[in-house]
Amino acid sequence: MKQQAYVAGVGMTHFGKHIDTPLKALATEAMLLALQDAGLEIDALQAAYMANAAGGLIVGQEMIPGQVALRNMGVGGIPVVNIENACASASTAFNQASAMITAGFYDVVMVCGFEKLYHEDKRRTFAAFSSAVDVEDPAGLQQMLTASCDSMGIEAPSGNAGDKRSAFMDIYAVVARYHMQRYGTTQAQLAAVSAKNSFHGSLNPNAQFREVLSVEVVLAQREVFYPLTLPMCSPIGDGAAAVILVSKRKALELGLQNAVRVVSSVLGSGLDQSLNEPNLAERCVQTVYEEEGLGPADLSCVELHDASAPSELMTYEYLGLCAKGESGALVESGATRLGGRIPVNTSGGLLRKGHPVGATGAAQIVELSLQLQGRAGKRQVEGATVGLAHNAGGSLGLDTAATVVSLLARENLS
Numbered sequence: 001m002k003q004q005a006y007v008a009g010v011g012m013t014h015f016g017k018h019i020d021t022p023l024k025a026l027a028t029e030a031m032l033l034a035l036q037d038a039g040l041e042i043d044a045l046q047a048a049y050m051a052n053a054a055g056g057l058i059v060g061q062e063m064i065p066g067q068v069a070l071r072n073m074g075v076g077g078i079p080v081v082n083i084e085n086a087c088a089s090a091s092t093a094f095n096q097a098s099a100m101i102t103a104g105f106y107d108v109v110m111v112c113g114f115e116k117l118y119h120e121d122k123r124r125t126f127a128a129f130s131s132a133v134d135v136e137d138p139a140g141l142q143q144m145l146t147a148s149c150d151s152m153g154i155e156a157p158s159g160n161a162g163d164k165r166s167a168f169m170d171i172y173a174v175v176a177r178y179h180m181q182r183y184g185t186t187q188a189q190l191a192a193v194s195a196k197n198s199f200h201g202s203l204n205p206n207a208q209f210r211e212v213l214s215v216e217v218v219l220a221q222r223e224v225f226y227p228l229t230l231p232m233c234s235p236i237g238d239g240a241a242a243v244i245l246v247s248k249r250k251a252l253e254l255g256l257q258n259a260v261r262v263v264s265s266v267l268g269s270g271l272d273q274s275l276n277e278p279n280l281a282e283r284c285v286q287t288v289y290e291e292e293g294l295g296p297a298d299l300s301c302v303e304l305h306d307a308s309a310p311s312e313l314m315t316y317e318y319l320g321l322c323a324k325g326e327s328g329a330l331v332e333s334g335a336t337r338l339g340g341r342i343p344v345n346t347s348g349g350l351l352r353k354g355h356p357v358g359a360t361g362a363a364q365i366v367e368l369s370l371q372l373q374g375r376a377g378k379r380q381v382e383g384a385t386v387g388l389a390h391n392a393g394g395s396l397g398l399d400t401a402a403t404v405v406s407l408l409a410r411e412n413l414s
Helices: 023-038 065-072 089-102 121-129 137-150 165-182 187-203 215-220 248-254 280-292 310-318 327-333 361-371
Strands: 002-012 049-053 080-083 108-115 223-225 239-246 258-269 302-303 385-396 399-411
Touching: 002 089, 002 223, 002 302, 002 361, 023 065, 023 108, 023 361, 049 065, 049 089, 065 080, 065 108, 080 089, 089 108, 089 239, 089 258, 089 280, 089 385, 089 399, 108 361, 121 165, 137 165, 165 223, 165 310, 187 215, 187 310, 187 327, 239 248, 239 361, 258 280, 258 361, 280 310, 280 385, 280 399, 302 361, 310 327, 361 385, 361 399
Parallel strands: 049 080, 049 108, 302 385
Antiparallel strands: 002 239, 002 258, 108 239, 258 399, 385 399
16 A cells, blocks of 8 residues: 655664563654664654564553553543554554554554563463464464475474474475475575574674584584574564654654655455465565566565565565565575675574564664665665565464565665
């Protein structure tokens, strides 16, 4: 959907382990930073779209998390919409808020994604991820994975996901094996994704992990489920990210410099797909490209949903950054690294920046906004003018349950 909204300010917390910090405090920190960045006071807010996925399971805040977080910073009386859409919660909030501004309902809207996933009992954390599938068909996922593995002649996951790992890592491992078998993708190419993102994350002060890893080090780490080693899997984490969206009228009033416009934002839902059929990401990004008459060659940088290393590789193909089967060679070539043809996940991505699921989509917009405004510091993409965000959440079969693809561009408003 074509949009006419502008990013006026962004803010985020450090992503990581914040056991002693309340969920609402994380949200407050990010929102105050975004307001400060926009040069706006609290009373300028006309509405808030608040995204959280696991608050009910982890901290018990099943309902009204947005109102509670806003009350913590002295905001009330405005429309508040709470959004849960698995890992795509914050990007869905961004999509909906942008649409409301485009439709003329508001001039200033807060978008905030906030999450706590760390818990003393890791089973609670893994249960949060396990709830992003059809919980009334618990055998369905395992049967699907087993059938896919049988068709490839490979070992199926054991079915004990949820105790020591997220069930999603089983899905990513099976999909990775399919890609390896069909296209000759190697485990070292998967490791190259993690190594690249570790370099990018080392330059991001808000990233959960700052250590630079080599391909060899990634391959030598503990195996989660072949071909995935631990650094190929996004970590659990706590954190928040916020974005202030404004109308063009308000953007002109604020005198925004190097304004970032939301050009398009498409939200879609998945349906059971085979591994040979176009998936949700492909359908969403094609809509964005067709609406704007743009293509992959027009992109300066991309923030995509690398919940696992194979997820990043295959999303290169979904977004048209390379042909099917060529994503392994693309990452090995250095094209998706800072200084390459199309830098991907300059924030460090989910793998290194971290993945507090309810905050991830907003954090992607934070990174792209900084890049398009030339404020990304040591990880700046030279001359960045157009950025694309891809955020996915949940699982329906082998397809994602929800995906948002958003296109942002630098615009001179003077």
